[in-house]
Amino acid sequence: MWRQRVKTVFDGKGLRGALRILGVVIVTLAGVWIGVALGAHTSTPVGPFQATLSMEPTLYGDSEVDIPPLGSLSFDTHDGPAHISVKMESLDRGRTEALISDRTAITRASEHAVDDVLSGLVRLVLRTLSVSILASMALAALVFRRMSRVALCGGLALVVTGGSLGVALATFRADALAEPRYDGLLANAPAVVGDARKIAQNYTAYADQLQKLVNNVSTLYSTLSSLPTYDPAPGTVRVLHISDMHLNPGAWTVVRSVVEQFKIDVVVDTGDINDWGSEMESSYADSIALLKVPYIYIRGNHDSARTSAEVAQQPNAIVLENGVTTVKGLTFAGIGDPRFTPDKQTRADDSLLTDKTTELVKSTGAKLARTIDAQGGKVDVALVHDPVAAGPIAGHCPLILAGHLHARSVSTLPAEPASGATEDSSLLMIQGSTGGAGLRGLESGTPLPLAMSVLYFSAPDGNGSVALQAYDDIHVGGTGLAQVSLTRKVAPFESVSPTPTPTG
Template identity: 55%
Template sequence: MLVRSRWGRRVLTAVALVAVTATGITVGTLLAARGSSDVGPFRVAFQLTPSTDGGTEIAIPPLGSLFLDSHDGPLRLTARLDSLDQHRTEALLDDPTGLAQAGDAAPRDLRDAVVRLGLRTLGVSVLASMLLAGLTFRSVGRVAWSGGLALLVTGGTLGAAALTVRPQALAEPRYEGLLVNAPALIGDAQRIADDYTRYAEQLQRLVGNVGKLYTTVSTLPIYEAAPGTTRILHVSDLHLNPAAWPVIRTVVEQYDIDLVIDTGDITDWGSEPETSYVSMIGQLAVPYVYIRGNHDSPRTAAAVASQANAVVLNDSATTIAGVTIAGIGDPRFTPDKQEVETRPWEEPTATVEGTGGQLARTIRSLDVPVDIALVHDPASAPGLNGTVPLVLAGHTHQRAVTTLPPTGAVGTRLAVQGSTGGAGLRGLEGDEPTPLAMSVLYLGANRRLQAYDDIRVGGTGTAQVSLNRKVVDAALVDAAAPSATPAAR
């Protein structure tokens, strides 16, 4: 019994020591894991908080927030731009070498601030744990044990986060805020795709972008396009939602879009009254390339084709802004999601899976290489594998980007769009409205996909947006680039 009692006391003492140390670490983190420092022209407030997935949030009020997959857990870094030195910012923008100097200094400023924050958190956590242990146990040995344990836990946590740092995360931010601010704050994808591993330059551009927005908040700067970049807005499955058009028009204007691609289901029933909905296409100041979805009828396609800026593809190809696009409509007409209805204009022998192969044969018969192929249902995409570098689709109302199994000389990427119309009336059936989804595709001078921005507009109105940037794997980008620019068709 004496032995058991002795071991019981030791276990209780150990549990109490761990509890006191955990409390000390918590108190130390609350007191010390925050601070402020100058980064470029900004006064930035930093904070460390426990997190299972890590990452960094850069809050830029009132412009929005950037979320970076900068490191793994167990800590999350939040950097909030509290204030801006107006004179330093104006000097930075007026001086031709100002941004370059900011690019050199900002990474060092940020690193030093985070290191100081980590060391202060470590020191205060250890001290708080030892003080609590001294008050609780009044034993030098247990105070030492508590301090050592706090040093091990806090230091290990900071070290685990530091060892998984990914500087290139600045190239692929997720943005939440106002749609009007997104392109200017995020920056140019072409430049990011060209040198995304160069951390200092990305931080320099971020500082410059934010500085410009702050100093010209009433008149936002024009989004500057990188030479040779083609910007394509991919939309799909609008399903008669009138809220989609203002968002599309805003993105076209803010992102300097060269053309819009619509992979079908612009209507619900393909009826005559619905044809007035597509008249909004004519108000966009850019070309609009469309293929028919399974909710669209030939009447719908004819209404789209009647718009001056629209091109309807059906087992055919066109070249716009130097990009050759081939597309084919969905072989089905199922507006009520039941069995295929018999129509005199339908091809009963056509299948969704066979449609991709049919378009692939058409592409191979052309005398110019095709850069993008359009199908409505992603089930048609395998038939195009190895024929084109990029296939765009819709239909599923779920955004997904995958690489098809390698075949032939051309690697093929499949990009399935979510519903730009928020699934129409179906999007209201759940507890939350389905977000409006669309993507900006950035094609380089070789007409290969360099990067893309996935945009989701939530139920709070067309101003609030979530944007995720993804830089494409350069190995596939550079594969099988065409040797000549195709002529217009």
């Protein structure tokens, strides 16, 4: 009998049958591949984001979530030939504004986020199945031109695609979601986020406190009458000084509340709005537009040229790079930090300052001092990121604002000898971290306050001169602490010792 079978094969009958079967398989697999490439994706809203869910054939399975500005996370969720990707494509400005303005929106968004993703995954599976079957049948019609083989390819496509998805479902491991692998940005900086599980747990507590924080800011504003006597005159310009946001996703809510409650005219940011200056972090700057007041920014050592460009695209933002601008009658001069050191720890560390680095930072201060002098001494406020750069500017303008150290302090900075300064000194105000030192702060069990200050300037007089009359230092409780405190200082000002913002 075996001789008869061999003869049949060599006669060509068995070989032709085998080739026909092989052809059906090849056409089916090609159709499935084309269908997945063309149709295995869908779009769905997830909170303020418009997310794209997609599927692609692989040998290892797994899932990936790309969430700007945090980066990409990969999860060993399943085996099999189906890789799932969830990409947050864009931040919807309308939904973001609603999320910030509505005190209950964050809670609702977190409750519906899982349902949004699951709904999108169901649509993705159905779309992948239907498009793969249709693509296989269409390709079979072009190749074979026989309805029986078209139907066979369609049925085989259903088995292949459905089987692949079935393998993924059968091997799904829910506990893998607690053990992500960092890719892209986060792979280069695991210290930025530390223990992802701890951060996730703490951020849930953090988000739960946002409504109370905003409420307390409102209550705080209503009790200003109990603070040292200061009655802002008509025309008083209110400037909010923030710094070192470090990607804290909850800080914008508090900043906007302060802007609205304290009737802020101008927001000044002395840098480090990002951690790594990457493209993934770009969308973090979109919330600047929601403040709806002028926003003056200088680059910190964690901010890249890309970061500055993203900030500059916001309709209310002004980026200063050894430049001068006048807003609400106040003239600001600012310069970005000369370093780009995203690989350093988020917390500033003076031990990392070499003599060469110190001179580099001071040289930017000297450069800004020359720019101020070129304005004829009409600059009211100078902006630098690192206080080291403030030395050469002392005496060239009355007030210098800085950040970088994550500790609030106020001091009188004497002019350097032979610097050509027109005054003996300047008031130096170093801001704490408005972002509570960023995401890494969420690792700590200790509450991390968000620091910011409201500066009150007199209206310009007949000579165009203004004066700082008072300032309020605001500290908003961090993880697990719904507390807001305010300290008011009225001119003349005394030096204030640094109040560090811990970073864990």
